[in-house]
Amino acid sequence: MPYVPHSPEDVREMLNVIGVNSVDDLFAEIPADLRPKSFDLPKGKSEMAVLQKMEKLAARNTTDLTSFLGAGFYDHFIPTAVDALVSRSEFYTAYTPYQPEASQGTLQAIFEYQTAMARLMGLDYSNASVYDGGTALYEATLMAVRKTKRRKVIVSEALNPIYREMLDSYTGNLNIELVTVPHNHGRTNIKSLTAVIDKDTAAIIVQNPNFFGSVNDFTDLFATAHEHKAVAIMSTYPVLQAVLKTPGQMGADIAVAEGQSIGQPLSFGGPYLGIMTCSKALVRQMPGRVAGRTEDGEGRTGYVLTLQAREQHIRRQKATSNICSNQALCALRTLIHLCLLGEEGLRRTALLSIERAHYAAERLTSITGVDLFTKGPFGNEFAITLPVNAFEIVDKLTERGIIPGCPLGRYYDGLENGLLISCTEKTTEEQIGIFAEILRGAI
């Protein structure tokens, strides 16, 4: 029987020690009327047969298309050494580091990850990660509500719509009022956002670059938020944080991000990585695991989980959050990826992605009827408007081997002709050229 080592002799000896006649006797407390009505599961298969079945299933997915899909989830190159290192079983078969002396590898890696994230965001502190960027944003919102004891949360409509939907679900039963401020042709509407901040505002939430790729400076907006004692929350794209003015420099109190783009495969939606960093003043409101540096009896440096008094296993219903598992292995992937790239490599990745996007914007908007929708500076992503419905174009081009991007009409009424296009350092000028030519022929 797979993965169970006991021989019949072992089983007999164990039953003798217990003092029962059969394994069934150990389940005697489960009354007959609680026994399964059915247990109609397939018969087990050999490892080879399961692998063959899974290979067949994998082959039914198309992954050889040239894709310009992004919308918050990006196909960046992952250095080979990332997989090699996280495959070390001491990392991936370990549990949450409840016994720190036996988990120094995981704990130091978390400490280093926290350092990398705090630096990337220009903020003081980071946790050891949460499930994904959307969870990070919702937890940040709850931090602000707890801290300010207010219930109004202002959200930019240029925030990733997937996260706005998640925010809606999670706050549905809570006494929180979400106020959404419309975008302005793909730009975050700073003027309108500033105008609605008042003394009841717990938090203001914006994204940089925003969902449409537009790059902004929120310094003045955040200053207004602080005048009203509201918490400034910014969602970001960590690759571009290599080059962009940081949330910390703009005065954000909390910065969150989806960390998938540094080290995680797209993997059809997960596992991803919720990055969460904050200022000193908010650290005790921050959910999840945190590793801290300390010493042993001989003065040697070591690491432990700390600030645990906020957590569910100590505070139960009074905990800052219910989060227990985090994304430690994903955080490790991100840390290793960042170390392999280094400062210069990360900057290059960001710049190459931006460079390719600007080249794509130039090529695509040279087509009659195609206009740039995202006004002002943008990063590795931008929106265009087409003379026809974007869903139809996406369908047509996909048949020809290119996914041209994400149709904006999926999320925004009135933008049915809009297409969000993303590039990374993996996108080649040749691919962009082919895309432009096929698009020209299709409209």
Added chain:
Amino acid sequence: MKTVFKKSVLGREGVWPEEPKSNIEDFIPAELLRESAGMPSLSELDVVRHFTKLSMKNFGVDSNFYPLGSCTMKYNPKFTEQVAALPGFARLHPAISQLKGAGRHCQGALEVIFETERLLSELCGMADFTMHPMAGAHGELTGVMIIAAYHKDKGNKKTKVICPDSAHGTNPASASIAGYEVVSVESNDGIITPEALAEVLDDEVAAVMMTCPNTLGLFEKHLPEIVKMIHEKDALLYYDGANMNAIMGKMRVGDAGFDVVHLNLHKTFATPHGGGGPGSGPVGVCEKLTPFLPVSRVKKLEDGQYYLSYDAPKSIGFVAPFYGNFGVYLKAYAYMLRLGREGLIRATENAVLGANYMRKRLEDYFEVPYNRTCMHEFVLSAVNQAKNGVRALDVAKALLDKGHHAPTIYFPLIVKECMMIEPTETESKETLDCFVDDLIEIAKLAEENPDFIKNAPVTLSVSRLDETKAARDMVITDDIN
């Protein structure tokens, strides 16, 4: 060991991408840019050696016995890693399913989701499952949100959720974060009695969250009566699946009357936990709760094609960006296919066998607060050792010196000097015997030379770490001295 930041040497080259053609200022105005991001500069070998050395300071299941109660740290077969890394899965962009002709390019992935939900539904006796929740506690929150949506839809005004005093801390935390007041029910001789429940169960109760077998490793033998009481109040019964490894094929939670269940795939279904995650916490529901499941849902057409449905007006909405931790539950799916019906039952039987064997072998050396047939785990108490100043924590550290990971300590909260031991079915009798022998030796040492144990561990890269100092000084990045 120095941190990776302290090892950085300016100008050292790692895995650099090609040279860009332009400058960043060509695209973005200088006032929107930053200076250095402070990332380290290292060679590839520097990085490889740093993380290889870090890994060597860790206990993992592949190197050490990990009898952490309630965590089910069983062996994770290797082939499932290969499954998750197949390019057809790993390279698939989630939004591809949302384009026109949704599902055309991801039939394999959708089939995995659909089939995993079907398998788990049969395993648990539930009508439907959702794979969206990204961890066990996330499943709890999702489950409680579903419960809230159900009561709201019925017009029920309910404000409370009951959790036993032995419950995992995530239960009360999840109920509270979902907006409920949490009420505790006391266990009696280790289990919940109808009498104790009756004292707190009123019309305001939306749900009762239970773990069965509970965190003491005991089966809740009053379950049928408890189920009846709860349903009479139009409250729902939530099953915390952390201990599912104890009952596969022996009881289905749906048949037993539970309305909502979450599973921890990294526990029962052998997907590695990576030093704290990622996990996956699918949620199963009975038929009347299906309309409230999160969107999207994978459905199957008559021609065998799969598609994503967003048509669920009563749904609680999105709890994850896409379909949960797909890469994690792929491994659980492959594991279930490998074991099949008999293998899953056998896993449960041997998990329970191992726990009872260890309990019997240890009963003369440690206090066993509930010394009767247990399920897949049991609790010991170090109260006798504590008389000599040796606490559960000290026993735990002494076990680390012996090369075993320690049991869960100080939980459940209702047992003094508690140690919760869960051997799992994948550990050989030799390993169980070795652990038991070492624990007996520690019990003897606790009498003869307690100071020796209080100094443990001495064989690891660090000795006992000062947790108070960590909390007081709070150095949580490498930038503060």
